[in-house]
Amino acid sequence: MTRAILTDIEGTTSSISFVKDVLFPYAREHLPAYVAAHRDDPEVRRWLDAAAGDAGIARDDEAAIVATLQRWIDEDRKATPLKALQGLIWADGYANGAYRAHVYPEVPARLAAWHARGLPLYVYSSGSVAAQKLFFGYSEAGDLTPLFRGYYDTEIGGKRDAASYARIAADIGIAPADILFLSDIVEELDAARAAGLATTWLCRPPLACPADARHPCVADFDAITP
Numbered sequence: 001m002t003r004a005i006l007t008d009i010e011g012t013t014s015s016i017s018f019v020k021d022v023l024f025p026y027a028r029e030h031l032p033a034y035v036a037a038h039r040d041d042p043e044v045r046r047w048l049d050a051a052a053g054d055a056g057i058a059r060d061d062e063a064a065i066v067a068t069l070q071r072w073i074d075e076d077r078k079a080t081p082l083k084a085l086q087g088l089i090w091a092d093g094y095a096n097g098a099y100r101a102h103v104y105p106e107v108p109a110r111l112a113a114w115h116a117r118g119l120p121l122y123v124y125s126s127g128s129v130a131a132q133k134l135f136f137g138y139s140e141a142g143d144l145t146p147l148f149r150g151y152y153d154t155e156i157g158g159k160r161d162a163a164s165y166a167r168i169a170a171d172i173g174i175a176p177a178d179i180l181f182l183s184d185i186v187e188e189l190d191a192a193r194a195a196g197l198a199t200t201w202l203c204r205p206p207l208a209c210p211a212d213a214r215h216p217c218v219a220d221f222d223a224i225t226p
């Protein structure tokens with residue numbers, strides 16, 4: 001029996017295109033000026049140092065760190081320091097109205113219906129928790145954050161690692177089998193299943209569910225019956 005829902009964002013609640021064609025270019029463009037303006041903020045410094053450590057760059061070589069972060073954006077690297085810095089940069093774009101986060105049309109009503117039924121809803125995304133809260137706080141459908149009980153990012157572990165889902169289930173305090181994980185990425189669903197979670201694969205049009213799909217597969221949230 002489903003007692004909680006854990007959802008991915010990109011490709012699941014929201015289009016891949018919004019993340020890749022709007023959010024990533026915004027972060028890429030504004031990264032140099034943001035780092036220059038905030039290099040001494042403790043949180044920014046922490047993530048710049050972490051990125052430098054991961055990349056084997058001297059922590060005082062700011063130009064190399066910025067260039068590395070921009071390359072990671074181009075490669076869609078799910079590196080925790082990059083994701084944290086992206087979240088900080090995106091805050092300005094949401095606040096000044098440069099964009100609002102895309103959500104598929106049926107998603108807000110379906111989340112609201114599950115929430116009204118008493119099903120606790122959680123997010124697990126490679127985007128930082130701060131970025132997730134901005135995303136749903138400034139969505140095209142308005143502020144959806146009251147619908148969510150909690151948020152998880154890669155600080156709890158990678159999305160293709162079964163141990164991450166075990167940690168999330170333990171943190172939520174619900175048996176893994178009673179948590180339904182929604183994602184568009186089969187490797188994430190495989191990892192969640194390995195930890196004992198129930199899974200549903202979102203294959204958004206123009207993609208279609210393959211006949212031999214190894215997870216329950218749907219085209220949208222209306223087809224999910226938890």
Ligand SMILES: CSCCC(=O)C(=O)COP(=O)(O)O
Pocket residue numbers: 008009010011019023078083124125126127128131132135159
């Ligand atoms: C929540 S902010 C935008 C999402 C993001 O940065 C990203 O890398 C998407 O990852 P997901 O795990 O939601 O597919």
Ligand SMILES: [Mg+2]
Pocket residue numbers: 008009010011012183184185
């Ligand atoms: Mg996804």
